[in-house]
Amino acid sequence: MGKKIVIIGGVAAGPKAAVRVKRLMQDAEVTLVDQDSLISYGGCGIPYYVSGDVADEKELRSTSFHMLRDEFFFEKAKGVRTLTSTRAIAIDRTNKTVTVENVQSGEQGKLEYDQLLLATGSQPVILPIPGNSLDGVFTISDLHKAIEIKERIAKGQVGKAVIIGGGAIGLEMAEAFTDLWGVETTVVEFMDQLLPKAVGWTMATILTKHLREKNVEVFLGEAAEEILGEDGRVVGLKTSKRTIEADLIVMAAGVRPRAQLAVEAGLHVIPNGGIVVNERMQTSDPAIFAAGDCVEIVHLLTGKRFCAPFGSLANKEGRVAADNMAGIPSTFKGGVGSFIMKAFDISIGAVGLTLKAALAEGFDADVSLTSPSDRAHFFPGQDIVCFEMVFDRRSRRVLGLQGVGPMNDALSARLDAAAVALANSATIEDFSNIEMCYAPPFSAAIDAINAAGYVAENLCDGRMRQIGMADFYSWMDDYSSQPDWQVLDVRHPKQADPLVEALGEQIWMSLPYEQVRDRYEELPDDRTLIIFCNAGSRSYEIQVFLDSVGRKNTLVLPGGYNVIRRMGASWLP
Amino acid sequence: MGKKIVIIGGVAAGPKAAVRVKRLMQDAEVTLVDQDSLISYGGCGIPYYVSGDVADEKELRSTSFHMLRDEFFFEKAKGVRTLTSTRAIAIDRTNKTVTVENVQSGEQGKLEYDQLLLATGSQPVILPIPGNSLDGVFTISDLHKAIEIKERIAKGQVGKAVIIGGGAIGLEMAEAFTDLWGVETTVVEFMDQLLPKAVGWTMATILTKHLREKNVEVFLGEAAEEILGEDGRVVGLKTSKRTIEADLIVMAAGVRPRAQLAVEAGLHVIPNGGIVVNERMQTSDPAIFAAGDCVEIVHLLTGKRFCAPFGSLANKEGRVAADNMAGIPSTFKGGVGSFIMKAFDISIGAVGLTLKAALAEGFDADVSLTSPSDRAHFFPGQDIVCFEMVFDRRSRRVLGLQGVGPMNDALSARLDAAAVALANSATIEDFSNIEMCYAPPFSAAIDAINAAGYVAENLCDGRMRQIGMADFYSWMDDYSSQPDWQVLDVRHPKQADPLVEALGEQIWMSLPYEQVRDRYEELPDDRTLIIFCNAGSRSYEIQVFLDSVGRKNTLVLPGGYNVIRRMGASWLP
Missing domain, CATH: 3.50.50.60 (FAD/NAD(P)-binding domain)
Incomplete structure (x- = not known):
């Protein structure tokens, strides 16, 4: 008989590590322990089970070939001894044993290990408010x-x-x-x-x-x-x-790492946080590994540890842990916080840092806000994706990308490319040149991700001066806060006129884009013009032109009407 | 008046460079020349115009805000002098002039330039066969x-x-x-x-x-x-x-770079190929730049020059050329050949090298063939994407990724992430750990791109031995070519039995996956078993198990039934 491997936790990282380590060492005695009777399920699928999109909870715990991933499956098909309804209650690191208890019978026993994996996951935060244990x-x-x-x-x-x-x-x-x-x-x-x-x-x-x-x-x-x-x-x-x-x-x-067992075993754990592991997913005890929601991983942008409770990372970490238990020197270097979700008809997601987080980390951060088409603008069914790209002005490194798009894979495609780029310390210029595959049904000749890079370059180099969306909204709520501001709407009069009529020309004036070169002298020069269009690109072009004729008191509203329409506002006609 | 910039070619790279350089140097006199009367159109949209998806050709030459990009648009809105129906017929590099001719009147003239951009595009290959000039x-x-x-x-x-x-x-x-x-x-x-x-x-x-x-x-x-x-x-x-x-x-x-003008001007041009440029899109004459289909760019995997006639790259190259004409030291480092297309209900695309191309380049290349779900396998509407990931066994560098998927953005998302990874010299292990954003409506916890990395790791490390799909098809056409081969179908008997019945047990035998550990001794040991399942992962698991019990004469058919069903075969019941 080969090595004894014990794995505590049977949802994502645990089962992944169990089957991988068994494949790598067929002679190993691999034991998977979970306090629950149901294991190896797609936890992220729970909302879709509740909604009815997924009819039966069994689908969440079945393989793609429709086999139920229960203890019998792990035993028969995978050769992994699987103890469900079994809680690990203590680790004896000296004697390399885990004390386990059957949650029904209370019966206790000990499991010997040569190597142990903690995949104990996370637990939801229970707010300490009255009534928190009521039925319902x-x-x-x-x-x-x-x-x-x-x-x-x-x-x-x-x-x-x-x-x-x-x-x-x-x-x-x-x-x-x-x-x-x-x-x-x-x-x-x-x-x-x-x-x-x-x-x-x-x-x-x-x-x-x-x-x-x-x-x-x-x-x-x-x-x-x-x-x-x-x-x-x-x-x-x-x-x-x-x-x-x-x-x-x-x-x-929110959730918190479930790290009590590790704490009690004297392993290095961040206070109120996750288990500390190295790139091989090894804890402070070299015989004990940890993976999944219970650990803290390195954030590749800040270098700091953070909790990233995602099933996708849990699987990767579990696999790396398994490799190392089997003597393969795999590494998991950290994450950039890739995130996406469906919300009815839209998708929303992010990689890296928000502007707020980047500023809090001490970066000289700024953001480019864009609202390009998700595919060629002439292709039927095209839609708008709104992006915020966060970057560091000093190093020109891109720090994050957040977006909202239609309910298709257009947003995830850009986030995925961005995730790889961020993990490779990409600069703004790198984003400008990312080679997205192009055909009109899938993308635009100038892809959204490149356009975000272009705008960031223009901002970084001082060619574009912008106003933040929150500042713009504040001003629209109270014009007196900036009495010398005025919007210059360069869209077609058909689009601009309703706003001019609703808000008055002192707030919202119209001069079509293609007439600015001929008529710029009509523009007031005693106030700050906030240039406004659909997406921000015409506004930028007008700003550059006005700069060249000495009219430098302008700001671009990035993202333009595409973004505002989606945000909504009481002042929109 | 500032610099005189002349740009020859008005489809993609030319207009992009023209408007960018004008924005960067508002005092420059920018002249855009094209022999055609129609300019700045989305050439890649032509099939969708012909099909009727795009009703009017004007949509292909309009901005996202529905303004026609004709010569008046470039003059009025962009400040770029635009000469359509005007052919550039010669470049005088000594005196820095371009001789142009009106294609209707035949009238000639000269344009002075401080800097010149060649964006002359490509021309389709005319096959030298009889009848090639017939009407129709x-x-x-x-x-x-x-x-x-x-x-x-x-x-x-x-x-x-x-x-x-x-x-x-x-x-x-x-x-x-x-x-x-x-x-x-x-x-x-x-x-x-x-x-x-x-x-x-x-x-x-x-x-x-x-x-x-x-x-x-x-x-x-x-x-x-x-x-x-x-x-x-x-x-x-x-x-x-x-x-x-x-x-x-x-x-x-196919198409060929339109480089005659550059050849006649004595610029460095690859024989029968494109114009040679440096990373700043500068030709062998520092005052002359070139961008778009007429140039050869560096392939980031081979280091060799190649033609990449894509509108997306043309825009990037044009922008970099414009930057450098305006004194901004931007660079375009090359490409990985990102490609995608729609074909009725499917998408097909690629980045990097195919196995054939990689072998021809001298790489120790192999390929992992996988057929994962494009999102969580339990999510409604999920579909299969087939991938071939090409890698170098020695360096473990990934050389290419090709795929076929449903007609959504699932394939492009993986290709885009792969394009960034390839441009960053990613290894197989890097692919295994790419942090794709995960939620069941968008992806699987183990994303397709990670799974491709996993399989490649297993192949590279000798844990998995496979048979190529073409070899398998050859054998299925002529069993006598390998009389000691037999398929071991580990899928559910409901799936395996029709093939067993149609082909006979000597060719196609069935033993369900979850029974192999108990019943492997029933398997013949005098022949090579080709292990077969839906996607290849169960087959691999069985191979590893059989190895551990001394049954090493097996090959996995990667991709499995998911791929074969999509390829079709006369022998499929």
Whole structure:
């Protein structure tokens, strides 16, 4: 018999490592332990199971060839001894044993290991507010919870739901509740925008508008203060601003690494954080590896450790751990935080840092906001994707890319290319020259990702001066804050006129793009002109021209009407 | 007045450079010259104009804000002097002038330049066969030709068409003819596969099958020998194997750089090839730049120069040329040959080298063939993408990625990520760890691109031994070529049995995956077992297991039934 390998945790990293290490060392005795009865499931698929897109929870735990990944599958097909409903309760590093306990019988036993993998995952944050243990309060922590939620909805027990937390899981659940089941759903987010860690305010505002159009109520900047109950069951949520009726509440306020076992074993763990591993996924004990949501990985842009609880990374980390347990010196160098989600008819996603995060990290950061077509603008079905590309002005390194697009793979294509580029320390100029495959049904001759690079170059080199979208919105709410500002709309009068009429020429004036070279002297020169078009490119061109004739008091509104239309505004006619 | 900039060629690189250089130097006198009356059009959109997807040719020459990009647009909106119907006939490098001629009046003149850009594009190869100038023989060289073809079809003058050449333009035209207009269309390709420069035989075979299902006849390995005419009009094509009736013939046998002007000016030009430029798009005369289809760029994998006639690269090259004319030291480092096209309901594309090209370049090349899902396999609407990843066994560098997928952006997303990776000299291991953004509606937890890396690792390290798809097909056509081979189908008996029945157990035997560990001793040990499943992953797992019990005489058929079903075969029940 070969090495004894014990793997604790059976969702993503654990099973991946188990089958890989078994393939690499067929003589190894590989034991997979999980406290749950259901293992090896696609946790990210839970919202689609709840929505009904995925009819049966078994689909989430089946292979692509429709075989159920239960303990028998792992034993028979994979040669991996699999102990479900078995909790690991202690690690004895000296004697290299793990004490396990059957969660039904309470029976205990010891598993010997030569090498151990901790793949204990993450656990949802439970907000310490009154009522948090009432019947009807859920976290999305495992498949059982998902099954129970779906059953309640299917039985008609849920007319109104509240999601606490505007992160990905919460929003995916909101869609599931609303779209198929018609549950009146409200999302309550403590921060002043949705997805605060992933995207900037502009992208988040587009998302908020879309959710509201799809009948999801969204309250931002509101703290959940108390969960209200009657007879032990949830009836509502009291926030810092209002009370919301609810038959069901999902706490989706983030996850934390499940690292207690590692802490108790004396391994190096970040306080209140994840297990520390090296590039080989080895913990501070060389015989113990860790992978998946329970570890902290290196952020390739900041060099700092961070938690990246994604099933995709868990699989990669699990595979690298398995390789190293089998003597193959594989490495996992870190991540750039690739993220994407579906929200009804749109996609929203990100890689790298937001502007806010980049500034907080001390970068000399700025952002290019663009709104190009996702494919040739003459191709039927083309749509707009809005992008924010964050870069460092000093080093010209690209730090992040966030975007919102239609519900297809156009956004993910750009994020994926960007992820590879970021991991290779790409500069703005590198982005300008990324060789996206081109044909009109798939992309534009100047691809969105290149265009983002172009704009960033122009900003970095001082050829383009812009106004931030948030500043523009502030001013539109209160003109007196900048009494000498005026919008110069260079779009066709058919597009500009409704705004000129609604807001008055002192706020919004029109001069078509192609007439500016002949008529620029008509423009006022005693105020700051905010140049406005559909996407920002005509505005930039006009700014450059006006600079050349000495009219330098202009700012471009990047992204233009394409972005504003998607964000919405009370002043839009 | 500032610098005098003359730009010859007004389709893609030329206009891009003209407007960029004007923006960078508003005081420059920029003159754009083109022999055609129509300029700045999306040439890659021509097939979609012919098909009717794009209703009006003007859409191909309009901005995203619906302004026609004609000479007035360039003058008024861009400040670029624009001379259409004006041919550049000679360059006087000593006196820095270009002699131009009005193609209608024959009137000649001279344009002075401080800097000159050649963006003269490419011209289609005219096959030197009898009948090549008959009425009804077309190339897709400009918009006028496209307009004439569409008119003939719309008037009902084209019942049958033949496309000579199975490259991208030919196939896109074949789709345009067949799909909307119902023209009986035949593609004749000299090589033994479609897209011979872009993809390998397996991917091309999938494409051929799909085209035939869509009523495009495809003849491979056939030379066009004579175009047959009556009364000066095309009536058919005689090939090396048959005569095909046709009212219209499109010669789509490739393009050549249009470099005559550069040759006559004594610039460094590859014989029968493109203009040689440095990273700044400067020719051998530092005052003369060149960009677009007329130049040869550096292939980032081979280091050699090659022609890459893509509108996307033309725009990038034009921009870099403009930067350098304006004193900004931008560089264009080369390309990896990103390519994609739509063919009815599928997408097919490539980056880097095919296996054949890699072997010809002297690499120790091999290929991993995979057939994963384009998104989570449980997500509604998921589909299969087939990939060939080419790599060098010695350096473990990835050399290319080719694929066929459904008609969405799933393939382009992987190709785009791969293009960035290839340009950064990525290894197989780098591909295994590319951080694709993950959510079930967009991708799988183990993304297709990572899976391709995994398989390549296993091949490179000798853990997986495979049989090439072409070798497998040869054997299926003639079992006697390898009398000791036998297929071991490890899929569910429901899937395997029809093949066992059709071909006999001596050729095709069944033993389900999950039973192999218990029943492997039943397997014959006197022959080579070709292990077969849906995608190749179960086959690999079984191979590894059989190795561990001393049964080492096995080969995996990579990609499995997913690929074979798409390729088609006479022996498939």
